Amino acid sequence: MNKIINPPPVDVLIIGAGASGAAAAWNLSSTNLSILCLEQGGHVKPEEYPSTRIGWEARKYSDYNVSPNIRKLPSDYPINDSESPIGIANFNAVGGSTILFSGHFPRLHPSDFKTKTLDGVADDWPISYAKLEPYYNLNDKMMGVSGIEGDTAYPPIKGLLPPIPLGKLGETIGNGFNKLNWHMWPSYSAIITRPYMNRDKCVNLGPCNTGCPQGAKSSVDITYWPLAFQAGVKLKTHCRVSEVTVDEKGQATGAFYFDEGGNKTYQEAKIVIVACSGVGTPRLLLNSKSRLHPEGLANSSGLVGKNLMLHPLGYVEGVFDEDLDSALGPQGCCIQSQEFYETDKNRGFDRGFTMHVLRGNGPLETALSGVALRRIPTGDGHHEAFESLYGKTIGMGIIVEDLPELANSVTLDEKMTDSNGIPAPKINYRLSENSKRMLAFGLAKGKEVMKAAGASDTIAFGPVRNTGWHLMGTARMGKDPMNSVVNEYGQAHDVKNLYIVDSSVFVTSGGVNPASTLQSIALYITDHIKANTTGHI
């Protein structure tokens, strides 16, 4: 355990092999830089995904649970989220949370980058939608994104693969939106609907959220990583980084990590790129204290870990008399509505939300949620109630924009540690009054559209507990070093050879899934590194 090994130095060390780390690794692989990525998880094997076995749904409650605190795999670290109404969800492996994500892949809106200017809330980003647009386009191309052009909620988005099938469910809810004359559009889905880049198309297996054995869902283990490996990027798995180190000038020199055998190892690097998520990144920085960075690395602003945004998620469900085959098809991709995305002060809150139509549940989840919500009894009447729900429900997520607040934060837990003795992150989070009002409004609107679509019964509640997938804002970007952690190029104000490329750098959260944006930012930041670095450093 005490043995310290020193592998050869590298030019670039990337910490984290998830959505952003993969995009960064691929983009830098076109240079002559030597690149190493360290990932605490391992390679997943699609042939072992739960949905290749009959009991797949049950594994959502054990080793494929969304919460690391329930999963408790060797690759996981515990997260103290006991005082937060929203539990943290993630997955630690090559591919990170894209292994379990639904593939819902909308972009931020132009207005998301200038909320202060437009609405007088939060802060403007130091970059614009226009600046990021080429990277959104490149990322869509690299990942493989399905959808349809002409969405009135966005500037033109081109080059999409044909959309995911709507199914009876999509047509039904689509008619509901049209009755109300509300915006709706086929989901932007990181799921390929045609053979694409040596991958086969989606065949509507359904269980996207426990990994896609078909390889149609664009998790980065099958998009960016194979290309990065081909170009020479090295990846070490089961390596958990404990600390980024600095020299006497306070510049990054590399990182200590624990390898699979628990050996403490030092990796020297000329540039360090952190891509550990909005929780993992501040945890690492806060744990990287030194004489020159006594409050944690890159934390002279005191903002590392602050301004945590989680997207409180509301859930609406409509029950229909007709069988909609709703349990079939990509779980998280069908239709989205951004009717209430842009600010309308008359609604009683700032900013807005996306209504994200979900497919119905599988048999087990129908039964479990039905019993939990008292829609299916145990005992007499169980089967009849089950039959009235299975295949006949439409779900909807209300993705509420969370505004940044200093008190919402990630800190280091004083007692809890991971298997390597590294302090666990603690989540200090409360819903703001603005988020509460927006959530209540969104739930009511969700029920309204379900009824318009013909639902005989509806339920709505939120925030849903273990839905904290979207971890943003904890190392925000900005031009002022007093009010941000990194500059507009993801470069730490305090440590010039330290970059952060994940959603920690988000200034605001928008009301959409962040994967598309955080990957585009990783491409944009690494383009800056490429432009300012020639050959070996």
Next chain:
Amino acid sequence: MNLRVPSIKMFDASEISTLKELFDYVIPATLNNGMPGASFLFDFEVNFSASDVLLFKKVLTQISDFSKTKYEKEYVKLSIIDKQIILKTLKQKSNRSFNELAFGIMRHYYTNNTILEAIGVKSRPPFPDGNSILEGDMLLFEQVYEKGQIYRD
């Protein structure tokens, strides 16, 4: 009784009998659509987890205690009506245990191939042919398109 559930070897015949009644109390059989009660799981080599077994043991103890307190008899010696009263008592007074048990039973029941077939799940893992889904009417979006831009520049 020819039980083939490995973890069920942790229980004696009397306990298994009680568990079967308990399983059927949670998910009873129906005659009209032919769905079996959850005790049918005992006909399969269901691999109950260690935590399932612990939970079953705990609930069996609670049932025994309720039975002795109310009737001064072992549960297995009660009439059918009295047994139902005891199981109802369990549900009411040990709500947490009962719910954990019910959820555990449902996890096995609704991932059983026979049950999935019975409820009409045509395509089951490993989904050799995927699923056929209606493409849907894309003209539905014309109304939205005609309204024009809603985002702010």
